[in-house]
Amino acid sequence: MLVKFFFLLREAGVPATIPEFLALLEALRAGLADASAERFYYLARACLVKDERHYDRFDRAFAAHFRGIEGALATLARELPADWLARLEEARLSEEEKARIRALGGWEALMRALRERLAEQTARHQGGSKWIGTAGTSPFGAYGYNPEGVRIGQDGSRQRRATKVWDRREFANLDGDVELGTRNMKLALRRLRRYARSGAADELALGETIDATARSGGWLDVKMVPQRRNVVKVLLLLDVGGSMDEHVRVSAELFSAARAEFKHLEQYYFHNFPYERLWRDNRRRTELGVDTFELLRTYARDYRLVVVGDATMSPYEITEVGGSVEHWNAESGETWLRRLLQAYPRHVWINPQPEALWDGTRSIAITRGLLEGRMFPLTLSGLDAAIAELG
Amino acid sequence: MGRSFDGTDRYIATPELATAVNAAVVLGRPLLIKGEPGTGKTLLAEEIARSLDKPLFEWHVKSTTKAQQGLYEYDAVSRLRDSQLGDVRVQDIRHYIVKGNLWEAFESDVQPVLLIDEIDKADIEFPNDLLRELDRMEFYVYETRETVRARHRPIIVITSNNEKELPDAFLRRCFFHYIRFPDEETMTKIVDVHFPGLKRDLVAEALRTFFRLREAPGLKKKPTTSELLDWIRLLVAEDIAPEALRGDDARSLLPPLYGALLKNEQDVHLLEQLVFLSRRNAR
Structure with missing residues (x-):
């Protein structure tokens, strides 16, 4: 029975291994679970899950296995992306709304129905009266006008008091694919450190000093080495075009994290797509800015190019001469991006737009083609992948 | 064993x-x-x-x-x-x-x-x-x-x-x-073991203020358990009445001795604005 659970966990994306599973069995034999379901749940979690980002997956697998509902199993593979129901406004259920929910049979009944319906539905849905999605009148989804609705993907739902621990899924927002704060970004960026000893020799090299002293027959012979420094150089291009407005906060966070993390960081701004001019300071965007050729001449090939932009625009702005919405560009955006990519062989494009929307937007598909796939979403795992690509 | x-x-x-x-x-x-x-x-x-x-x-x-x-x-x-x-x-x-x-x-x-x-x-x-x-x-x-x-x-x-x-x-x-961050019930127990015999209403008010503060959107650094305990220690030392913690006190916008809870000026500023806005809407 537990073997099945173990495989279900692995299927659900919890990277549990055989020694960990054996440790759980050992703990059970030692009588630590004490015939209590809750204790068993805690014990299994402590043994099998080693990262709080996987707690949510564990909770779902646990619920599915130990309730034995076939339908819930199907939902497991197809989790609701948080951005699917991304919250646009802050509004909570009022007291009378809560009373109405109780009148409908309470949360338990609603959640059960929700689970069943989740199993039926596979696509994002908006409007309508049955499927789960946004802005509809079905009882399930968010931002709808049905007061007895269940909010999915809402942060503060503390109403599910009576449910089991693992059903509360309190760790949902710790999953690795959720958007990240500055601190997490800094940690992700930190992986791009490349240390090298450079500059003045101002650090005592103890091992070498001892060695040299021993060689010179006991006379102290002090050896010095330069300090270790992070030598990674980053050239950051940030989109500040109109469609980026909704990503301003997360882009600003990325920027502040990058500035704290890299000593050699040069940042420039562009509007929608990089053309022949870039801007050093966004507030003075009416000024002429910097010639992109000058940028290419100034920064050497060993800079790593990071472009942050949603790449969401009319395709003409990329492919056509004169396609820019702000000025007449003598050469197409495509030409300019190619030049940049060629000048800096280590490059990535980080896109704050949810990955699920990429295929549906032509300009993103074009940009991705230009980058030969080196476009990553602005999530913790996306940033990790991007850093690995740059490293 | x-x-x-x-x-x-x-x-x-x-x-x-x-x-x-x-x-x-x-x-x-x-x-x-x-x-x-x-x-x-x-x-x-x-x-x-x-x-x-x-x-x-x-x-x-x-x-x-x-x-x-x-x-x-x-x-x-x-x-x-x-x-x-x-x-x-x-x-x-x-x-x-x-x-x-x-x-x-x-x-x-x-x-x-x-x-x-x-x-x-x-x-x-x-x-x-x-x-x-x-x-x-x-x-x-x-x-x-x-x-x-x-x-x-x-x-x-x-x-x-x-x-x-x-x-x-x-x-x-x-x-x-x-x-994980303690819920209100656990938090009450934690406060209890640190300050036995503290006035119930003060603890209740302090916790309410604390959790409301943690829920304020956009705070750079949310106050933590140890900061709550420091704050309560200060409240006790200064002999602040529970009523002073209640939000409807119009004289001050921020909870008393907020410096123990909020550790940077952007957060203090943000909170001031939030409180100001909610007051204005309430009227």
Whole structure:
């Protein structure tokens, strides 16, 4: 029975291994679970899950296995992306709304129905009266006008008091694919450190000093080495075009994290797509800015190019001469991006737009083609992948 | 088997935490603790030692800490100096082997508790260098060609703030628990053990203000448990009445002594604006 659970966990994306599973069995034999379901749940979690980002997956697998509902199993593979129901406004259920929910049979009944319906539905849905999605009148989804609705993907739902621990899924927002704060970004960026000893020799090299002293027959012979420094150089291009407005906060966070993390960081701004001019300071965007050729001449090939932009625009702005919405560009955006990519062989494009929307937007598909796939979403795992690509 | 751990008179352990601790104690595996700052990760080892009546060894890790330092260090410079001064001690290399915390814990006469604090601060390779030591509870001293074995498998508590990912091989050998931010009920218990006999209404008001503050959108740094306790300490010292904490006091926009809860001026400013807006809407 537990073997099945173990495989279900692995299927659900919890990277549990055989020694960990054996440790759980050992703990059970030692009588630590004490015939209590809750204790068993805690014990299994402590043994099998080693990262709080996987707690949510564990909770779902646990619920599915130990309730034995076939339908819930199907939902497991197809989790609701948080951005699917991304919250646009802050509004909570009022007291009378809560009373109405109780009148409908309470949360338990609603959640059960929700689970069943989740199993039926596979696509994002908006409007309508049955499927789960946004802005509809079905009882399930968010931002709808049905007061007895269940909010999915809402942060503060503390109403599910009576449910089991693992059903509360309190760790949902710790999953690795959720958007990240500055601190997490800094940690992700930190992986791009490349240390090298450079500059003045101002650090005592103890091992070498001892060695040299021993060689010179006991006379102290002090050896010095330069300090270790992070030598990674980053050239950051940030989109500040109109469609980026909704990503301003997360882009600003990325920027502040990058500035704290890299000593050699040069940042420039562009509007929608990089053309022949870039801007050093966004507030003075009416000024002429910097010639992109000058940028290419100034920064050497060993800079790593990071472009942050949603790449969401009319395709003409990329492919056509004169396609820019702000000025007449003598050469197409495509030409300019190619030049940049060629000048800096280590490059990535980080896109704050949810990955699920990429295929549906032509300009993103074009940009991705230009980058030969080196476009990553602005999530913790996306940033990790991007850093690995740059490293 | 000896006693099991379920918190102490000054440390509230949730059942989930107690289960993880007891599993680690019984099976003799290290327990890895993560969680928000100020949720008592470091304190846990201290309290386990106190409640199970065992000696505590603490190893605080810094960014420059090497795994070897926990085992032992060979003080070559002293030996060099002694040799130049003609000291006879120089003949025996054992005089220059300085024992680390891990060695000390291994030598303990009774089963000790060993805290490895903030393991993520060290170099990425650090946990990998300790795999065998934590697994077999033994290590080899090259200088003297001897193997040091633990007399009693120590109870090892490792804390991490998630600054670096820990290697899988290391994680496999540990039990893991993530201390999540306490809910209001647990928080009341925590305040109770720290300030027994505190006026009920003051605690209730303080907690309400605290949780409302944590929910304020966009705060750079949310106040933590330890900051709440500091704040309550101040409230008691200043003898603030519970009524003063209530939001409807129009005289001040921010809770009294807010400096204990909010640690940067942007947050203070943000809160002022929020409070101002909500007042205006309420009217």
